[in-house]
Amino acid sequence: MKIDVNQNTMILAIETSCDETAAAVVENGTVIRSNAVATQIDIHRRFGGVVPEVASRHHVDQITVVCEEAMNKSGLEWKDLDAIAVTQGPGLIGALLVGVNGAKALAYAHDLPLVPVHHITGHIYANRFVHELKFPLIALVVSGGHTELVYMKEHGSYEVIGTTRDDAAGEAFDKVARTLGLPYPGGPEIDHLAKEGAPVIDFPRAWLEEGSLDFSFSGLKSAVINYIHNEKQRGHELNPADIAASFQQSVSDVLVKKTMIAAERVHAKQILVAGGVSANSKIRSEIEKAASTRGIPLIIPPLSLCTDNAAMIAASGTIGFLKGMRADLSLNGKANLSIEDF
């Protein structure tokens, strides 16, 4: 469906799929009027990861706070809004329910349309704050829960052409970080540590069958854990920085190569990178190099928009709104929501 994406719109979005309670107001799908995030990283650190029940409880505590901040900073009143958008999934179900029910209450109270948003499309649309999207494009989505190559032939159209068969890239980062005794969240810690080391250990790279765009990271994860175990048994001194750098190199090689194959296969006019792992400096620099060698324009959101936020949900919600996507008051959160339904 062709839509005019340049219409004037003003959307408030809510995001509560994991451990950030967030609300934002976005104008025309491209201008951030406000972007409020209450992060729970410090709360979950002592547990070594996100605890769903704890996260859900904190969302209830912060949901109206972030909405108030988003509305106040936007300088708008409720009557100036065109719609309320909300992350319907995927994510932690107890966490999603807080955002979904909060959004429904707002939509009902102010008689505004309600637009459901798929969280990953939000990550993809974070790129629209950087540059207008050009189609067809390939988006590499890498986060704690996702590793996907998404083909978009136009706005609001998503086809998954590659996905992980086991762990998400971010999961592998977290597990390797834990094995190295690094604090949660592990991704930034590994990134940091790797800068002091070199990729001297040859960890495996899972290419899978010829031509496959799928990923697999469980083998790599086990290889790293085994390596650490064996070295310790032999009484060797571990070099965590080298391990981090080598692990990161292995992940990056596979992600970058498969993204390039996908982009060339569909003659992509753009490559987008999205999701929390796209904050990783190694992956950012390697994919930049590879894309520029091939002359394909690359967009990566600024670090602040790589992690979960509601501005990106509003950006994707704007497209959903223009496409006529509407939910009624029976909208429910969905832990496993398929992007291809959007």
Next chain:
Amino acid sequence: MNVLAIDSSNLVMGVAVTTGRKVLGELTTNSRKNHSERLMPAIAQILNAVGLKPADLDRIVVAEGPGSYTGLRIGTTIAKMMAWTLKKELVGVSSLEVVAQNGRGFDGYIAPFFDARRGQVFAGLYENKGREIVRTAPDQLLMIKDWITELRKLDKPVLFLSNDMEKWCDLLCSESYATLGESTQNVPRAAELARIGAQKEPVSDIHHFLPVYLRLAEAEAKWLAKQER
């Protein structure tokens, strides 16, 4: 004063609208738990049925717990969001206190409870004082066996009210002091929630109003236990 009452704290889902001393409408189900899908439509339906708009409300009253964590979050989130965005008053009422209202006129103690798994119950103790039902002990989480023993010591008739009665029937029936509530008395009424809520002080900080879980998240309890060791 137009009051909207919301209870999604347990299997029962109830909404009611009252104005002054008049009950304008009430909607209750006691069969399915998909509150996340059904609560907001029920609120819209009851307000529409009694001819009120969200802006016409003066106060929103929510059953604050104890109960199912998810159910509490759904009701509390909707109540907070509506109260905050419409600039209305918000009141939280104990979910057990709502059930206790069904023991009006009973000569003795009223003991509402909800099953809390692992042999535990969320339990409250109330009694009739004049026309009102007042709380005698704080709502608590404890083993039902301990609760029965404690109540036995009171040496007075006790009316047990619970939608989860069947599960504990064998234990309770053998107690000579116990009267078990009728099916209709075991179901909390949202109109009672509205009535009690109309008399209470509104919360001063809507933003940080939270459900009363009466139990820590498991990970949190374990973490605390580890710190003490």
